[in-house]
Structures are given as C-alpha cells and as structure tokens.
Amino acid sequence: MLTIKNLHASVEDKEILKGINLEVKAGEVHAIMGPNGSGKSTLSSVIAGKEDYEVTDGEIILEGEDIGELAPEERAHKGVFLSFQYPVEIPGVSVTNFMKTAINETRKAKGEEEMPANEMLKLIREKSELLEIDRKFLSRSLNEGFSGGEKKRNEIFQMAMLEPKLAILDETDSGLDIDALRIVANGVNKLRSKDNAVIVITHYQRLLDYIVPDFVHVLYNGKIVKSGGKELAYELEEKGYDWIKAEN
Amino acid sequence: MSKYTEEELKVELENKEYAYGFYTDIESDTFPVGLNEDVIRALSMKKEEPEWMTEWRLEAFRAWEQMAEPEWANVHYEKPDFQAISYYSAPKKKPKYESLDEVDPELLDTFKKLGISIDEQKVLAGVAVDIVMDSVSVATTFKKTLAEKGIIFCSISEAIKEHPELVKKYLGTVVPQKDNFYAALNSAVFSDGSFCYIPKGVRCPMELSTYFRINQAGTGQFERTLVIADEGSYVSYLEGCTAPSRDENQLHAAVVELIALDDAEIKYSTVQNWFPGNKEGKGGVYNFVTKRGLCEKNAKISWTQVETGSAVTWKYPSCVLKGDNSVGEFYSIAVTNNYQQADTGTKMIHLGKNTKSTIISKGISAGKSQNSYRGLVQIGSRAENARNFSQCDSLLMGNNCGAHTFPYIESKNTTAKIEHEATTSKIGEDQVFYCNQRGIPTEKAIALIVNGFSKEVLNKLPMEFAVEAQKLLEISLEGSVG
Numbered sequence: 001m002l003t004i005k006n007l008h009a010s011v012e013d014k015e016i017l018k019g020i021n022l023e024v025k026a027g028e029v030h031a032i033m034g035p036n037g038s039g040k041s042t043l044s045s046v047i048a049g050k051e052d053y054e055v056t057d058g059e060i061i062l063e064g065e066d067i068g069e070l071a072p073e074e075r076a077h078k079g080v081f082l083s084f085q086y087p088v089e090i091p092g093v094s095v096t097n098f099m100k101t102a103i104n105e106t107r108k109a110k111g112e113e114e115m116p117a118n119e120m121l122k123l124i125r126e127k128s129e130l131l132e133i134d135r136k137f138l139s140r141s142l143n144e145g146f147s148g149g150e151k152k153r154n155e156i157f158q159m160a161m162l163e164p165k166l167a168i169l170d171e172t173d174s175g176l177d178i179d180a181l182r183i184v185a186n187g188v189n190k191l192r193s194k195d196n197a198v199i200v201i202t203h204y205q206r207l208l209d210y211i212v213p214d215f216v217h218v219l220y221n222g223k224i225v226k227s228g229g230k231e232l233a234y235e236l237e238e239k240g241y242d243w244i245k246a247e248n
Numbered sequence: 249m250s251k252y253t254e255e256e257l258k259v260e261l262e263n264k265e266y267a268y269g270f271y272t273d274i275e276s277d278t279f280p281v282g283l284n285e286d287v288i289r290a291l292s293m294k295k296e297e298p299e300w301m302t303e304w305r306l307e308a309f310r311a312w313e314q315m316a317e318p319e320w321a322n323v324h325y326e327k328p329d330f331q332a333i334s335y336y337s338a339p340k341k342k343p344k345y346e347s348l349d350e351v352d353p354e355l356l357d358t359f360k361k362l363g364i365s366i367d368e369q370k371v372l373a374g375v376a377v378d379i380v381m382d383s384v385s386v387a388t389t390f391k392k393t394l395a396e397k398g399i400i401f402c403s404i405s406e407a408i409k410e411h412p413e414l415v416k417k418y419l420g421t422v423v424p425q426k427d428n429f430y431a432a433l434n435s436a437v438f439s440d441g442s443f444c445y446i447p448k449g450v451r452c453p454m455e456l457s458t459y460f461r462i463n464q465a466g467t468g469q470f471e472r473t474l475v476i477a478d479e480g481s482y483v484s485y486l487e488g489c490t491a492p493s494r495d496e497n498q499l500h501a502a503v504v505e506l507i508a509l510d511d512a513e514i515k516y517s518t519v520q521n522w523f524p525g526n527k528e529g530k531g532g533v534y535n536f537v538t539k540r541g542l543c544e545k546n547a548k549i550s551w552t553q554v555e556t557g558s559a560v561t562w563k564y565p566s567c568v569l570k571g572d573n574s575v576g577e578f579y580s581i582a583v584t585n586n587y588q589q590a591d592t593g594t595k596m597i598h599l600g601k602n603t604k605s606t607i608i609s610k611g612i613s614a615g616k617s618q619n620s621y622r623g624l625v626q627i628g629s630r631a632e633n634a635r636n637f638s639q640c641d642s643l644l645m646g647n648n649c650g651a652h653t654f655p656y657i658e659s660k661n662t663t664a665k666i667e668h669e670a671t672t673s674k675i676g677e678d679q680v681f682y683c684n685q686r687g688i689p690t691e692k693a694i695a696l697i698v699n700g701f702s703k704e705v706l707n708k709l710p711m712e713f714a715v716e717a718q719k720l721l722e723i724s725l726e727g728s729v730g
Contacts, residue, residue: 076687092700
C-alpha cells in the first residue's frame, strides 16, 4: 500500500524528517508514537502533500506509484486521507455540501460522472447511521462552532464518505473525553477492511486500546528509532519517552 | 436552470416572458460631443418628448452645471471629461463582427463557462445573428399576460408618451434632479430605461426583467428606471446580466427610483458585471449609480445586489422608510479583483414609526483591489421604535487588497435600536489545504469558501439568478490565489 523510503523533509531550511522508512500493507494498522516535536504531524502533512514542507530526499510510494510530486488533491484522488488534528472552519458551507463537492471533484478527476443526488443521499444516510451521527449535524457549517468531539467525529464521517485506501489519523484523540474517544474509535474500526490501511499518529497509548495496531513505531528526532507490535505501546506508556531519548 | 442551452433559449423565445420591445427605434446619427442646453433640447426633441419633460431635463442640467463631482468616495480615477461625451446616439444597427472567430477568445471562454448559447454569445459580443429574435408573438404573449393584470412594463421613453400622468407624478420624487452630481447629469440626459407600474392589489405573476440577456446589448449610458408598486401590490424586478458586458461607454450613471405605496412590496435584484478593466487595470467601466426607494405605510423594499464588474463602482441603493411599519432591506455581495475599486453600501432613512431595516453586506477583495462598505443608518425624531441590524463582512484574498468599512449612524430618537456587526477574515492557506486534502482543487476550494461566505445574500436572489451569480463569483475570482 504505502512505502516510504529514506524520507527527508524540512520547513524553512530546518530539517524535521531525517530519513524515514516505513512499509504499510493493505489491511494493516500502524501506530506512530513519539514525544512532542519528534516530527509526527510533519510526517502526516508530508504524506498528504502540504506545500509548506520541502521534501529534500526520499520517496513516498502509494500502490507502486511515487506520489511525492503530486498536488495534495491528486493524492486525495488516489486514496490518501488525513484526519486533521485541528480541522478548520469553513463558514456557510454545510458538511453535506462539502462532502458532495469532495466526492464529485474526486470523480471528475477520475473521469467519472457526478454522483447522482439520490445515490449521494443514500450514501450520507448509510454512513451517518454507521457512525451514529445525527443528520441535523450535517446541515451545519463545516466545523463552525463544533465541539472538539464533533470535529473529530466529522473527520471520521468524511473518511467514511470518501472511503480512502490510506487513512492517516493525526492526533485524533487529542481533546476528546473518553466517551467521544470510544465513538470515534468505533467508527474507525467499522471502516477497517482488508483493502485499506490506517496510520494512527498519537502521543498516548489510550487510543490504541480502542484502535488496536498491528505495528507500533516510535518516532524521535525525525527518525523511526524503534518498531514493534502493540506491546511496544504499553512499554512506552510504562517507561515514558525518556527511555527512548536516553537510548538515542 | 443553470445551463442555458440553445434549445432552452428557443423554447423560451417561443413560449413567454421575453421582455422584448425595449428599444425606441429612432433612425438617426450620433450627436457631436459636448453638453449644453441646445443639446438637451435636441435630445428631447429626437425622443419626441412633451414640453414638460424637456423643461424637467433643463432644470436638472442647470443644477448640474453648478455642482462639483463628489470626491468623498474611497476611489481614485481619472475624472471623465463631460464635454467629450456624445449624449445621443442612435441604436447601433450594424454588427461589429461578421463571425465569432473575430471575437476575443477570452470573452468567449467566459461565455462558455456561464453556459451561454452560441446565438446569445453572438448577440452579446456584437456579431451578426441569423436567427430571428424579435418574434412578434413572444412580445405579444408576454405583454398580454401583464396587460390582463393592468401591469405596465415598457421603456421609459414609451411611458413618457403613453403614461405621462404617472411619469409626471413620480419621476424625480425619490431621487430629485438635484440630488447629486451624477443624478443631476442623468436627469438631464438620460437616454432610456425601464418603467414599471403595478396596479393596486396586483401581485405581478412573473419576475420582471430587463435581464433577458439579449436585451442587455445596447443598454444606454445614462439609464433611468422608475418602478411604482401601487397599494397592496407586489413585484420582483431583476436587473442586469451575468454575462460580461463590454461597453465602449466608460461612464455609466444610472438612476433607479422605486416607489412602494401603502402595503406594497418591491424586490429589486441586480447582478452587475460590467467590464472591470484588464489585469493591469486599464479600461473598464465607471459605474456611478443612484438607486433609492420610498416606502409608504407597511411597505417593503428589498435591494439585493451582486457586484462583480466595473473598474470603479459608486453605488448606494437606499430606502426612505417614510410610512409607519415600513421595512427596508439591503443584501449585497461586492467582489473586487485586480485593480477594481468599489465604494458601495446603503442608506436606511427611518422616518416612520416602527420602521425596520436590515443590512447584510459581503465584500470580497482580491488582487490589488480596494473594497469599501459605506452605509448610513439615520433615525428621524418621529421614528419611534425604529430598528436596524447591520452586518458587514469582508473577505480578503492575498496581501495586496484592501477592505474598508465606513458605517455612519445618526439617531434622533432614543427609542431606536441599532446593531452593527463587522468582521474581516482572510482565506487561509489552512482552509485551502483542508479542501485540497479532500480532493477539492484550489480554484474550486476558493469558490466554495467564497460561496459559503456569501450564502446569506445569494439565498435572497431568485433561484435561477442565484445559480448564475454563484458561477459568476467563481469566474470573477479565477486565478486570484496563486
């Protein structure tokens, strides 16, 4: 699914990613953990193609194709989805309208017809039921006045609507109470399949109680310094990141 | 609805509601440039106007001569030389081009994006057209429907001849000849325009428009519009054109007067897309318009405008809330790009008791443009319990444009309640990246954000107009974020 080779990226001449290697196969869930400032959010932004970051070396390969030079929307069309840590507000644009535009732009890019309105409605109904989202919520302006939990739930709703191949959840647990966390995690679990892959970026182990990873990687100082199974997350929880810092 | 195919055009031509028959057919050459009393007399004579009309024009001209061009607006431009303009020109009969191949491809591209049919494109661009537009039956059907209800809808020249009592009674009652420099000039030399009268208790069954795009070609430089809604009547009037209008006339100074008698309602919607000048700010239309409505008891006037064109816009559609319980509304979207300058807003003059006004203004600036909102809310001493709510939002794109808000509030009555809210925001890179990440390309993302920003106003437009206006916003801002 995704192969990252020797990825170096910098912002304003400051190198943040210093040679990342990662292999994510279809059906897998990978967790990327690490202390603040280790480069976790940079990694997700670089995969999604945010232009503030300059990739100085390495490759990002999605299903055999190097996507490193593609515009962010082109990566999205190929199935890359990023659940934002801080989703932005777009006043006056309803969640439904936003999703309709996103789906139809993606279809247009693939040379397909726009999704017929009845199909769109059906899809919205299906996905909102799956994620237990009140449909009134969907006519509100995107993220405007949403609580932290609502914003994250909205991100997962969008993921459900767009059915990405690769979903990156950037600190999806931040700002969530335990109930909201459970709802969001359940949503992600319902969307997991053998054909897609999920990268969970998190600071804490608690999200991984709900979204159980197949692999855990520790990012520190722009490099993956340790990889293991889910038990690595517990070890980190117990020992803290100082243990990693001491070793590197 | 949104697409305007040739088939639909033909169907529309055959069926109904084609506001045809606007142009007075005068065989004549063009007057030499310059303005004096003789020119006005000659103009009035050419138009076969009655003596009172000629005098009215002359009064306006004498007032105008004493006036100075206003300089208070936040716009900068080279002042027109009023003696270098020809004040009368016969409608052009000769097409400018022989085929569409000769027309500026950029213009044609825009037409295509708006979904304008080939034949309409030809008319708009001034190409010879072979299909017959002026089918007599179309005009007849349209006029018949209106005539059955006693509605008068014709050119102002025709109204001066056919309905002098109405014109005499109302012309200049809302915008007097001496109101301002441009209104005085317009009163002296107005070429043509529209006249509309809705009788007592009649609800006009269709949206009245000068907008049927073909008719737009050849609109005068000094347009005069007079709409009278008699007691208890209703009319929705659409003005303007979503298609870009390239006009050789650089100066446009129109006057629009609305009169809503007791319990009447007038909804006046405008889409203005005059040539804004090129990317370097060369050329472009100066649009200096005076629009004002008068509300009698329980009457209501709503102004809705989408302004995307013109190099310089100076325009304040206003309401005089004279009657008790009358209501004035102003909904506006003003877009400026490149080197455009807009100074636009409204005046709400509360005179009667329990009068209410609402102002929603959305300014969008891009490029190196300057966009100003200028509004006055005035509460007279007799206007007990007057209410006003104003909201002015500005959206900036890039770092080289400007948004300005000049709200003026004058209250002479302590029972008045006046609220004013203003916001300024910038389209953020984060918003655009968020959209990109969901598969929405940047141009589309901007359109989405702008439409969201403008939604409260777009919702006030009649449906088919709203769809076109939305597209127009997209086109106006194309390429404005790099």
